[in-house]
Amino acid sequence: MRGRVFRSPLTCRCGRSMQVRFPPSPCRWLTLGYYPRLLRLLNELDVAVRPDDLTFSFSRQESRIPYLIYNGLTGLKGLSVPATKSYLLAFLKVIYYSLSFIYLCIVCLLHYHLHFFRRIKDITFEQFCTEYFIPQQFSQEVLVPLYSAVCTCKESDILKYPAGLIVGNYPPSTPTDLDYIAAVFGTRHYTIASPHGFRTVVHALTSSIPRDRIHLSMPLSSISGSCPIYSLHSDNTTFGPFSQVILATPAPISASILPHTRDFLPIRKALETFRYVPVLVVTHTDPSFIPRAPSLQRDLHFQRRIQSPEVKSCKGMVESTHILHYRSPYLRSSQVFQTTNPLRSPQKEMILSQTWFERYLPSLESVRMTREIFSELGQGREGIWFVGSWLAEGIPLLEGCVESAEDVVERMISQKPKLM
Numbered sequence: 550m551r552g553r554v555f556r557s558p559l560t561c562r563c564g565r566s567m568q569v570r571f572p573p574s575p576c577r578w579l580t581l582g583y584y585p586r587l588l589r590l591l592n593e594l595d596v597a598v599r600p601d602d603l604t605f606s607f608s609r610q611e612s613r614i615p616y617l618i619y620n621g622l623t624g625l626k627g628l629s630v631p632a633t634k635s636y637l638l639a640f641l642k643v644i645y646y647s648l649s650f651i652y653l654c655i656v657c658l659l660h661y662h663l664h665f666f667r668r669i670k671d672i673t674f675e676q677f678c679t680e681y682f683i684p685q686q687f688s689q690e691v692l693v694p695l696y697s698a699v700c701t702c703k704e705s706d707i708l709k710y711p712a713g714l715i716v717g718n719y720p721p722s723t724p725t726d727l728d729y730i731a732a733v734f735g736t737r738h739y740t741i742a743s744p745h746g747f748r749t750v751v752h753a754l755t756s757s758i759p760r761d762r763i764h765l766s767m768p769l770s771s772i773s774g775s776c777p778i779y780s781l782h783s784d785n786t787t788f789g790p791f792s793q794v795i796l797a798t799p800a801p802i803s804a805s806i807l808p809h810t811r812d813f814l815p816i817r818k819a820l821e822t823f824r825y826v827p828v829l830v831v832t833h834t835d836p837s838f839i840p841r842a843p844s845l846q847r848d849l850h851f852q853r854r855i856q857s858p859e860v861k862s863c864k865g866m867v868e869s870t871h872i873l874h875y876r877s878p879y880l881r882s883s884q885v886f887q888t889t890n891p892l893r894s895p896q897k898e899m900i901l902s903q904t905w906f907e908r909y910l911p912s913l914e915s916v917r918m919t920r921e922i923f924s925e926l927g928q929g930r931e932g933i934w935f936v937g938s939w940l941a942e943g944i945p946l947l948e949g950c951v952e953s954a955e956d957v958v959e960r961m962i963s964q965k966p967k968l969m
């Protein structure tokens with residue numbers, strides 16, 4: 550995950566001797582259902598995970614009182630609605646949201662397990678909500694902001710998101726094609742057990758690579774040469790020669806650094822159709838980003854911009870604030886929050902660090918490109934390969950990175966006699 554850090558990552562002292570370093574990496578959660586390859590990799594690397602069942606709440610920009618609270622365990626712990634006007638109204642809302650959630654699960658499970666509704670792979674999320682009669686208020690107030698936060702994009706982008714990536718594709722494009730809703734249903738959330746989070750995974754993956762072969766903070770500007778002799782260029786250094794190159798860079802960056810030969814023209818054009826959106830993550834100690842009352846506080850708080858009731862007019866980002874100390878065994882005595890896409894800035898003196906990321910935003914066209922170009926012809930052409938979350942089916946998450954990396958390794962092994 551790329552990040553521009555404006556201050557050094559926060560370090561926090563826990564207990565007597567241990568120090569916990571916070572972001573840049575904002576990645577935190579895995580679910581049993583959606584991350585089979587990543588969890589297997591962590592197991593092979595001997596990196597322990599611990600259950601961390603997520604709870605979250607939704608509120609509107611002008612209010613710090615949530616209009617809905619999700620109490621975890623894929624809904625088994627129930628929903629709650631704070632009674633701001635009357636207990637009866639709050640009770641009716643709980644019934645409405647619960648029935649809508651059950652209906653959505655039935656549609657997704659029928660699609661995922663019994664392969665109903667083949668059209669879903671060709672439509673947007675907005676079309677899915679309309680055509681499959683997802684209750685309107687539920688989709689506006691829960692699904693759209695939830696996926697806007699999960700995919701770190703605007704609510705209007707979620708409406709155009711390929712429905713198949715969220716609801717699942719049938720027929721599946723790959724044997725491991727997963728449906729975000731049905732695959733995580735009834736499964737638990739996990740997080741890396743170590744206080745160092747995903748740094749532990751990076752260390753486990755890279756510790757056997759000699760240090761002089763790792764070059765950080767050296768953005769590549771171009772690749773020169775031709776198969777089987779390539780050189781990689783950064784502003785003032787050249788690396789190589791290499792016979793095979795695996796690019797793990799964002800698609801538009803890969804397009805700009807590929808050799809300028811006719812062989813790569815169709816691949817470069819395809820790579821240029823992948824769009825990325827900027828994401829801001831701020832770590833701070835400003836408690837005004839979460840509900841005041843401790844009884845209303847949960848792991849994550851989604852705050853929406855005020856908007857009109859029409860789904861079509863949904864605009865803007867959803868701010869999500871993670872209470873880092875809420876359940877962490879390492880942060881009992883501190884108060885630290887991490888807000889993604891804040892609607893306003895935390896007080897200056899309370900900002901600990903802030904980082905910009907770029908995140909792939911799939912469209913029906915880019916998903917088609919992945920299948921048509923990168924599932925076969927575009928991979929390994931003239932010895933150049935691509936990995937990253939943009940190559941896998943599903944919402945771009947870490948599972949997609951592992952899936953695409955394993956796929957490239959398998960293809961390289963099967964071509965080994967040719968490569969030698």
Ligand SMILES: Cc1cc2nc3c(=O)[nH]c(=O)nc-3n(C[C@H](O)[C@H](O)[C@H](O)COP(=O)(O)OP(=O)(O)OC[C@H]3O[C@@H](n4cnc5c(N)ncnc54)[C@H](O)[C@@H]3O)c2cc1C
Nearest residue numbers: 550551575576577578768769798828906937938945946947
């Ligand atoms: C706020 C936030 C929270 C998230 N939380 C989760 C989570 O809880 N669970 C989860 O599974 N996923 C999460 N994700 C998504 C996950 O981080 C991404 O899906 C994943 O990192 C994408 O990996 P990638 O390799 O495709 O791209 P990136 O991670 O973007 O990697 C691209 C790499 O290319 C490098 N690069 C760019 N330009 C150049 C250049 N010119 N030369 C050399 N290198 C270059 C970058 O530095 C970067 O290291 C989150 C994302 C965000 C933004």
